[in-house]
Amino acid sequence: MDIYDRLGVRKVINAWGTITIVGGSLMPPEAFQAMAEAGRSYVDLHELNEKAGQYIARLLGVEAAHISSGAAGGMVLAAAACLTGTDMERICALPDTGDGANEIIVQRSKGHSYVYQAMRYTGARLVPVGCPQQMTLEDIEGGLSDKTAAIMLYLDIHRQPSIREVAPIARRAGVPIIVDAAAELPPRSNFCQPLADGADLVVFSGGKGIRGPQATGLILGRSDLIEACRLNASPYSAIGRPMKVGKEDIAALVAALEVFVSRDEAEETAEYKRRADQIVAMLDGVPGICARTLVDDPRARPVVPRVYVDLAADFSWTGRQVREALLAGDPPIAIGETESGVSVAVLLLDDEQQVRTVGARLREVLLSAQAQ
Template identity: 30%
Template structure:
């Protein structure tokens, strides 16, 4: 049985209470998408036609001028940067780092140059861009962006993510206005966001989504927006994009997952709250912890269990996190606030049975005596 692959490769079974995270394989792919992937695996296609026609189909679904499927959101950032630098030049596709091409500056708010698994600046640089930070770690206004624009600016890049600084930051709409007032494109890294359609309505030039996060598809990235810019990015398949190409099976699997997502959406916040209520009640019965429900820090319609490790606890939050990962079933949590003594449990991929296991493991951890 396939379940034995855990044993074959000596892998732990994982309860993913961390969220849609790359380190855990991101999402569970719907059965219909697995079937679409299987069809892709077992048939041949003229790849340029498959890419062109599925991309056109996706653009129609979104009401966007154009779309393109790539192999990840990270690849999307690098290829988008290369695209706006190359501006449709075949010379650039073949000689992407040529010194003849000088318009390479990509302006990004300083508080958006975050590490999401790799720093944003790595992907910008991989695409041939020169990172220009605007503003400060705790603020960035439209004026801060404006003052960094030069004759060598190729684009403005904005990151919509819980990783990014939230307070005192200009909005997407404000960044878009600065870009358009200066005849520049706005690249939006919205990898883990939930609502694709609002960015179409805003008229963002280049929008990048992860195919495997909110959409719950196989490994893929989606780029959509202005047709000319998307065509420039598509040309990068003959340049740096060759090293980032996506397979036929994932194109078909992702396209199916997107169709299902647009029909049904992801679990909404109200349903999460209903599932969280009994879970938080059980967590509050565990010694040394206090649990409550909190909303996602970036304002998404996502709710989580927020667990504070009390001051009289025999273990720190980081020690609890480490112990949760031990055993036949490893529990992975959101660790961003462990230095504050807080552990977050994201339940989007967690079942009632998983919640029971989490509560049991926590009780076992805190029932141990120090030194045993």
């Protein structure tokens, strides 16, 4: 009996993806070992933060790095860094920004965004431009003022200009670009490419594609801004103090990164495609559906092979009903819901048995729905 059994919590097969609500991902053994090693000794957290960041920067080939408490926590520190720089007086004053530049340009959202909420936590005033469907270079330029502290972009949104297009505008205005890339790994090229394109700070989740602790994030970028992130973070008495990252989590993320960068991405992609193709084959003959493998669907994050099952217009159930039936089963299986049906992410399935279980249960649920 493990801890989840003692708590009465059901263990879920994750065929949804690196989703926070089901735990992000599972750490490799090397990360568990590093976590246990770190938990046996006391260290100076200032030194650990600095040395871990320096090691990660060398490992990834970037200028500087800092470990945060998840990607959302990383966005807090990135925003704070752009508001304060390394000025300790301004750092200690947050969320009071005084008469300094405190505006961050963002794409207008049609609903609540916890990422935007995270940045407002610092005292930043967000300046929404464009519309939820599109943001143009003209929109960004129109939002600039002498109060602009940063421009924020998403790496995965195709309704806004690219980093490379925005960079000249940001440079002329003398403001940095913050990029939210939480779920953008793999591909591993995303560690460096956004920075090469002109981003100043790029924020990743540590507990998604990297497969580190879910409570970690990773900020990469300019050394002066990374230093500002560190000064705004715990163990300093600063805005990031409530978002503490423990020594065990820092050690585990370093180890997870070592494993992540050592793996062959082409081999991983081929294995994910094989798993997806296997599930598609297991759904062959189910009436009223169209199952297919998409290798590089730009709508999905991360961009890896996954299964899409489109339901016919007269199919008995909706994609949501299919998803809920799988989650209510034994074992519970979490999958994604799409506009036309459901999706199955295979990258986090533990082994061949889980691949077969997901395919068999999905087939069973789809046939059961058609029989009603």
